[in-house]
Amino acid sequence: MSIDRIAVVGGGTMGNGIAHVAAQHGKRVCLIDVSDDVLAGALETIRKNLDRQVKKEIIDQGARDETLGRIETANDLETGAADVDLVVEAVPERPELKYQIFETLDRVTGPDTILASNTSSISITEIAARTKRPELVIGMHFMNPVPVMKLIEVIRGLATSDETTRQTFRLSEELGKTPVEVNDFPGFVSNRVLMPMVNEAVFALMEGVAEAEAIDTVMKLGMNHPMGPLALADLIGLDTCLNILEVLHRELGDDRYRPCPLLRKYVAAGWLGRKSGRGFFTYE
Numbered sequence: 001m002s003i004d005r006i007a008v009v010g011g012g013t014m015g016n017g018i019a020h021v022a023a024q025h026g027k028r029v030c031l032i033d034v035s036d037d038v039l040a041g042a043l044e045t046i047r048k049n050l051d052r053q054v055k056k057e058i059i060d061q062g063a064r065d066e067t068l069g070r071i072e073t074a075n076d077l078e079t080g081a082a083d084v085d086l087v088v089e090a091v092p093e094r095p096e097l098k099y100q101i102f103e104t105l106d107r108v109t110g111p112d113t114i115l116a117s118n119t120s121s122i123s124i125t126e127i128a129a130r131t132k133r134p135e136l137v138i139g140m141h142f143m144n145p146v147p148v149m150k151l152i153e154v155i156r157g158l159a160t161s162d163e164t165t166r167q168t169f170r171l172s173e174e175l176g177k178t179p180v181e182v183n184d185f186p187g188f189v190s191n192r193v194l195m196p197m198v199n200e201a202v203f204a205l206m207e208g209v210a211e212a213e214a215i216d217t218v219m220k221l222g223m224n225h226p227m228g229p230l231a232l233a234d235l236i237g238l239d240t241c242l243n244i245l246e247v248l249h250r251e252l253g254d255d256r257y258r259p260c261p262l263l264r265k266y267v268a269a270g271w272l273g274r275k276s277g278r279g280f281f282t283y284e
Contacts, residue, residue, distance in 0.1 A: 001085065001112065001167060002085070003027070003085040003086050003114070003167060003170075003171045003174075004027060004028060004085060005027065005028040005029075005030075005083065005084045005085050005086075006022050006027050006028070006029050006030075006084055006085065006086050006087070006088065007029070007030045007031075007032055007077075007080050007081040007084045007086075007087045007088070008022070008029060008030070008031050008032065008087075008088050008090060009032045009033075009077065009080075009081070009087060009088070009089045009090060009091060009101060009105075010032070010033060010089065010090040010091040010092075010118075011031055011032075011033035011035070011038040011039050011041070011042035011073075012038070012042075012090065012091075012092070013144060013145075013237070013275065014090040014118055014142060014144060014146060015031065015033070015042065015088075015090035015091075015118075016031065016042035016043075016045050016046055017142065017144065017145055017146025017147055018088055018090055018118065018142055018146055019031045019042070019046065019071055020046045020049060020050070020067070020146065020147055021146050021147055021175050021176070021177075022175060023046075023067045023068070023070040023071045024050075024059070024063070024067045024147075025174055025175050025176060026070070026174075027070065027175075028070050028072075029070055029071045029072070030071075030072050030073070030074055030080040030081070030084065031043075031071060031072070031073050031074075031080075032073070032074045032075070032076070032077060032080035032081065033073075033075070034075055034076070036075070039073045039075075042073075043068075043071070043073070046067075046068070046071065047068065049147055050064040050067055050068065051064070053147075077101070077104050077105060077108050078104075078108045081105060081108055081109050081113075082108055082109065082110075083110070084109065084110075084113060085112075085113060085114070086113065086114040086115075086116060086167075086171065087105055087109060087113060087114070087115050087116065088116045088117075088118055088140055089101055089102065089105070089115070089116065089117045089118060089119075090118040090142075092239075092240070092243070093119065093120060093121060093122065093240055093243040093244060093247070094243065095122050095126070095247075098117060098119065098122060098127055099126075099127065099130045102115060102117075102127050102128075102130045102131055102137070103130045103131070105131070106130070106131035106132055106133060111133070112136070113136070114136050114137075114138065114164055114167060114168065115131065115133070115136055115137045115138075116137075116138050116139065116140040116168065117137075117138075117139050117140070118139075118140055118141060118142055119139060119141065120141055120187070120188070120190070120191050120240070120244055121186055121187045121188070121191055121243070121244040121247040121248060122247060123157075123184055123186070123251075124137060124138065124139045124155045124156070124157035124160070124184045125157040125158040125159070125184050127157070128157045128158075128159055128160070134157060134158075134159035134160070135159050135160060135161040135164060136160075136161070136164050137157055137159075137160060137164075138154065138155065138156060138157065138160050138164050138165065138168050139153065139154065139155025139156075139157075139184070139188070140152055140153075140154060140155075140168060140172070141153035141154075141155065141188060141190065142177075143190070144235060144236060150176070150177055150178045151177065151178055151180065151190075152172045152175075152177045152178070152179045152180070153179075153180055153182050153188050153189065153190055154168050154169060154172065154179045154180065154181050154182070155181075155182055155183070155184055155188055156181065156183065156184060157184050158184065165181065169181075186247055186248050186251035186252050187244065187247070187248045187252075191244050191248070192248065194232075195241065195244050195245050195248060195257070196256055196257065197229050198229045198230075198232065198233045198241055199241075199245055199257070199258075199259060199260050199263065200229075201215050201216075201219070201228075201229035201230050201233075202230070202233070202260040202262050202263045202280075203260045203262075205230065205262065205280070206260055206261065206262035212230045212280045212281060213281075215228060215229070215230055216228020216229065216230050216231050230279075230280040230281070231280070231281060233263075233273065233279065233280065234273030234274050234279035234280055234281055234283075235273065235274055236273070237272050237273050237274075237275055238263060238266050238267050238271065238272045238273050238279050238280075239267050239272050241263065242259055242263055242264065242267050245257055245258075245259040245263070246259060266279065266280075
């Protein structure tokens with residue numbers, strides 16, 4: 001089966017990035033979100049990112065226009081996902097929300113449509129159990145920012161078929177990404193390793209070990225990280241970091257994943273990082 005038409009559910013940071021990359025690599029894309037404002041913002045973000053690629057001479061003006069021409073939008077799953085080869089769900093990291101979406105997708109999509117989740121921590125096996133096609137359910141965990149980062153974690157649920165995995169690997173490569181297969185454990189590889197570092201950096205800030213800029217400078221210059229853990233948390237979104245840590249803490253039962261109280265306080269205050277203009281750092 002050739003994967004030529006893709007639906008992306010969720011018009012936020014990850015969803016619009018996935019739509020951008022898929023359309024840029026020749027796929028017809030339907031970007032789905034219940035909010036017209038979110039969809040308008042997503043299209044504007046895609047335009048800005050494409051314009052940046054033109055300015056950097058990564059693509060030309062014709063490719064920019066063709067990419068935008070391959071993207072359509074919809075407000076409901078039945079309209080947007082009814083006639084596609086693959087769906088990528090990219091909504092916030094809340095299990096019940098994802099379960100509900102996959103139950104609906106199972107009902108409104110064709111019987112051979114692959115259902116993928118961009119989840120960064122939630123069990124693919126549990127998501128697949130909400131459908132009648134668990135063999136066609138898989139994880140495609142893109143990295144942020146999607147147009148730049150090359151990795152896709154491909155997560156097999158307990159029932160995911162070899163053919164679904166093969167198709168997902170092929171699609172990932174067609175999108176210019178490097179797929180890496182991982183098994184279905186909480187946080188997979190990326191966030192199981194990354195989030196304890198981010199959380200510990202927040203504890204260091206809360207306990208007065210150093211200021212935020214100093215913590216990030218130590219990790220950048222001392223550990224050769226391209227971005228400090230607090231700035232990275234701001235980029236990911238502090239609410240997303242908190243959700244992932246809560247999944248890791250609950251599913252693995254290990255207190256090393258216990259979210260730092262300061263992280264909870266920032267999220268409660270609406271200081272979510274770049275997307276809100278303030279997190280551990282402030283942004284224009």
